[in-house]
Amino acid sequence: MAMQRIAVVTGANKGIGFGIMKELCKKFDGVVYLTARDEGRGHAAVDELAKLGLTARFHQLDIDNAGSISRFAEYIKKTYGGLDVLVNNAAIAYKNAATEPFGEQAENTIRVNFFGTLAVCHALFPLLRPHARVVTVSSSAGHLRRINGDEPAATALREKFASPSLTEEELCSLMKQFVEKAKDGTWKASGWPGSTYIASKVGVSALTRIQHRAFEADSRPDLVINDCHPGYVDTDMTSHKGTLTIEQGAACPAYLALLPPDIKEPRGQYLWHDKQVVDWVNGPTPAAY
Ligand SMILES: NC(=O)c1ccc[n+]([C@@H]2O[C@H](COP(=O)([O-])OP(=O)(O)OC[C@H]3O[C@@H](n4cnc5c(N)ncnc54)[C@H](OP(=O)(O)O)[C@@H]3O)[C@@H](O)[C@H]2O)c1
Numbered sequence: 001m002a003m004q005r006i007a008v009v010t011g012a013n014k015g016i017g018f019g020i021m022k023e024l025c026k027k028f029d030g031v032v033y034l035t036a037r038d039e040g041r042g043h044a045a046v047d048e049l050a051k052l053g054l055t056a057r058f059h060q061l062d063i064d065n066a067g068s069i070s071r072f073a074e075y076i077k078k079t080y081g082g083l084d085v086l087v088n089n090a091a092i093a094y095k096n097a098a099t100e101p102f103g104e105q106a107e108n109t110i111r112v113n114f115f116g117t118l119a120v121c122h123a124l125f126p127l128l129r130p131h132a133r134v135v136t137v138s139s140s141a142g143h144l145r146r147i148n149g150d151e152p153a154a155t156a157l158r159e160k161f162a163s164p165s166l167t168e169e170e171l172c173s174l175m176k177q178f179v180e181k182a183k184d185g186t187w188k189a190s191g192w193p194g195s196t197y198i199a200s201k202v203g204v205s206a207l208t209r210i211q212h213r214a215f216e217a218d219s220r221p222d223l224v225i226n227d228c229h230p231g232y233v234d235t236d237m238t239s240h241k242g243t244l245t246i247e248q249g250a251a252c253p254a255y256l257a258l259l260p261p262d263i264k265e266p267r268g269q270y271l272w273h274d275k276q277v278v279d280w281v282n283g284p285t286p287a288a289y
Pocket residue numbers: 010011012013014015016017036037038041061062063064065088089090091092093112116137138139140229230231232233234235236237238242
């Protein structure tokens with residue numbers, strides 16, 4: 001079996017994921033996998049990189065499809081025996097003008113952004129080798145203070161998310177509760193914000209903290225996970241209204257993916273796009289977006 005270092009980026013065929021690919025192809029000492037849910041778009045993106053003189057490999061990976069995730073994990077295991085970098089970048093966001101009912105938006109957004117990311121982690125974390133780096137691309141929307149409001153329900157919800165002993169099971173149950181409450185129209189009374197994207201990103205940022213605790217207790221040395229807000233970036237997701245370039249948006253996730261061995265920090269942190277560590281529970285954030 002080839003002993004090569006391996007990096008994987010999800011949702012890498014366009015936008016910030018494609019920007020992260022460019023950085024990793026230039027700087028990562030090993031093989032970089034561009035993964036995408038659509039084979040055609042994935043191969044086209046690998047060809048784009050080749051035109052820039054960069055070499056990436058492609059594998060199909062739909063984070064919303066259990067079969068696709070297990071096929072990919074099996075492929076990496078069989079071909080390389082392990083994994084050194086995972087960037088959880090893939091996500092969806094409904095546009096403000098979307099007409100789908102709130103409950104439907106909640107179900108789809110939480111399923112892809114939270115449970116899809118979690119499923120990829122469950123499949124790939126067993127393959128992580130010592131000194132592996134995991135990055136989850138969250139958002140400014142993923143800061144805990146985006147569950148806002150001073151009413152008791154919002155305060156209680158924030159306290160649950162902020163608890164240093166929150167378990168993965170409890171977090172999954174919170175995410176499921178949000179979807180149920182979005183469907184029956186009681187989300188607001190239960191303290192949740194009126195944005196399914198915020199709920200999903202607070203979820204992945206809370207997940208990062210839980211996964212960090214698991215990494216600290218792992219027998220494999222020096223596993224590091226962080227999450228970040230990539231900035232407000234000019235991509236399809238923002239309908240190209242974002243003020244940062246894709247290269248600027250890729251800078252922090254790529255920095256976290258390439259953290260050198262045995263660094264003291266950041267570990268288990270939430271970072272802003274300018275690479276500063278932000279207190280996820282109390283803030284403040286450097287800017288709103
Ligand atoms: N742009 C911003 O200002 C901004 C700000 C904060 C956070 N973020 C976060 O940054 C990340 C990248 O966003 P972006 O702006 O680059 O968005 P984007 O341009 O819409 O790209 C999203 C990528 O995710 C992929 N994707 C969606 N669902 C997937 C699935 N089920 N399986 C695999 N891939 C899937 C998309 O693939 P297809 O091409 O097949 O659709 C695409 O490659 C996301 O996590 C986003 O939430 C972005």
